[in-house]
Amino acid sequence: MADSKPLRVGMVGYAFMGAAHSHAWRTAPRFFDLPLAPQLTAVAGRNEDGVRAAATKYGWDSVETDWRRLIDRDDIDLIDICTPGNTHAEIAIAALEAGKHVLCEKPLANSVAEAEKMTVVAQAAAERGVLSMCGFSYRRTPALALAKRMVEEGRLGDIRHVRAQYLQDWLTDANAPLTWRLDKAKSGSGSLGDIGAHSIDAAQWITGMDITGVSALLETFVKERPLAGDLVGLGGQGGPDGPKGPVTVDDAALFTARFAPKHDGGRPSGAQGTDGGSRQGPIGIFEATRFALGRKNAMRLELNGTKGSLAFDFEDMNSLQFYDASLEPDAGFRKIMVTEPTHPYTANWWPTGHGLGYEHGFTHQVVDLVNAIHAGEQPSPSFADALQVQKVLAAVEESANNASRWENVHKEAS
Ligand code: SOE
Numbered sequence: 001m002a003d004s005k006p007l008r009v010g011m012v013g014y015a016f017m018g019a020a021h022s023h024a025w026r027t028a029p030r031f032f033d034l035p036l037a038p039q040l041t042a043v044a045g046r047n048e049d050g051v052r053a054a055a056t057k058y059g060w061d062s063v064e065t066d067w068r069r070l071i072d073r074d075d076i077d078l079i080d081i082c083t084p085g086n087t088h089a090e091i092a093i094a095a096l097e098a099g100k101h102v103l104c105e106k107p108l109a110n111s112v113a114e115a116e117k118m119t120v121v122a123q124a125a126a127e128r129g130v131l132s133m134c135g136f137s138y139r140r141t142p143a144l145a146l147a148k149r150m151v152e153e154g155r156l157g158d159i160r161h162v163r164a165q166y167l168q169d170w171l172t173d174a175n176a177p178l179t180w181r182l183d184k185a186k187s188g189s190g191s192l193g194d195i196g197a198h199s200i201d202a203a204q205w206i207t208g209m210d211i212t213g214v215s216a217l218l219e220t221f222v223k224e225r226p227l228a229g230d231l232v233g234l235g236g237q238g239g240p241d242g243p244k245g246p247v248t249v250d251d252a253a254l255f256t257a258r259f260a261p262k263h264d265g266g267r268p269s270g271a272q273g274t275d276g277g278s279r280q281g282p283i284g285i286f287e288a289t290r291f292a293l294g295r296k297n298a299m300r301l302e303l304n305g306t307k308g309s310l311a312f313d314f315e316d317m318n319s320l321q322f323y324d325a326s327l328e329p330d331a332g333f334r335k336i337m338v339t340e341p342t343h344p345y346t347a348n349w350w351p352t353g354h355g356l357g358y359e360h361g362f363t364h365q366v367v368d369l370v371n372a373i374h375a376g377e378q379p380s381p382s383f384a385d386a387l388q389v390q391k392v393l394a395a396v397e398e399s400a401n402n403a404s405r406w407e408n409v410h411k412e413a414s
Helices: 016-031 048-058 067-072 085-097 112-126 142-152 191-207 358-375 383-401
Strands: 005-012 036-044 062-064 078-081 101-105 132-135 159-167 209-219 224-226 244-246 252-261 283-289 298-305 308-313 319-324 334-337
Touching (some): 005 016, 005 067, 016 036, 016 048, 036 048, 036 358, 048 062, 062 067, 067 078, 067 085, 078 085, 085 101, 101 358, 112 383, 132 358, 132 383, 142 191, 142 298, 142 308, 142 319, 159 191, 191 209, 191 252, 191 283, 252 383
Parallel strands (some): 036 062, 159 283
Antiparallel strands (some): 159 298, 209 252, 224 244, 252 283, 308 319, 319 334
């Protein structure tokens, strides 16, 4: 709406997520009637040439080379954190305490302790009308938002199985450089936190249940890699013949999980189920890897319930596979094209069947955040929701590091 009050944004970081968020801040008011008008006021980055180039490319009005300047500026209303996880806590806490709303990329932090502190500060800030959200953007993929709607409507009955995979292959080459995502001190974990976190959040959000226990296996296939270009200055030439550094995170994470209705804690409770029976939480199996050669961004989720099943694959992101047990058994799964105007978010875009892309999830994230801020309501996912994801990540690492639960298959005759 042309006469909307501005929402002046200061973004920290301008790499892949900075590009996606910039696109979202610029695009959201052009396709959705927003009660506040996002303004790309300033972008911050340590390298002045780099951040100036990013401001020109992505349409930011000004630049800073220290994120603290964004916090100090009185022409900034919201801080958007698009930096590696080791910086999230310091920036988010400073911003919230300075009265700035916060959008923080996932995972929320690199530890449960950091995430807990961020959540406490966020809850106190919310009481002052200063709001915050964690950027689990896949919730805003129309097909996954429709999946949640269908689960809530009882179309699947009680959920028995959650099957989640997030498959990429960009590290299959042992000579791919040692970037920040492979350094635990910066990223907190590898495939587990970077992409597994999306699966955990989506599964908990769509089922409406929390993961209460896990059993896990982590693997690092390539133990050291050529230093990335920004580290080559340390006397290396880069590339396969240059200096190498250690990979300190997982390349792949596998875990089983138990779910329980929220706030029941512990094992699945006997809460009343959709069919009048006791609501037993589902069991889950999760996989996150960057070595699934040929899979580029296959974020997959399948739910099997007592009345139906749903299956989603981000590499075919505009559709949802649905098996409805109320139909003839030979009806099989049917493909729902999630492009009807009645589907989440889609009415604001193209005619049915034209489809959306990865970037639309970020635009929808901005739409929901701006509407929540204008309404003075807690955006979703909150830092508390993201803390629950952080606790699952920590439990997976604890389980994987406690190999005593692992049973070897004995070769010798029993
Ligand atoms: C990892 O390659 C990555 O960029 C994640 O960091 C993002 O969160 C995901 O949306 C796409 O893949």
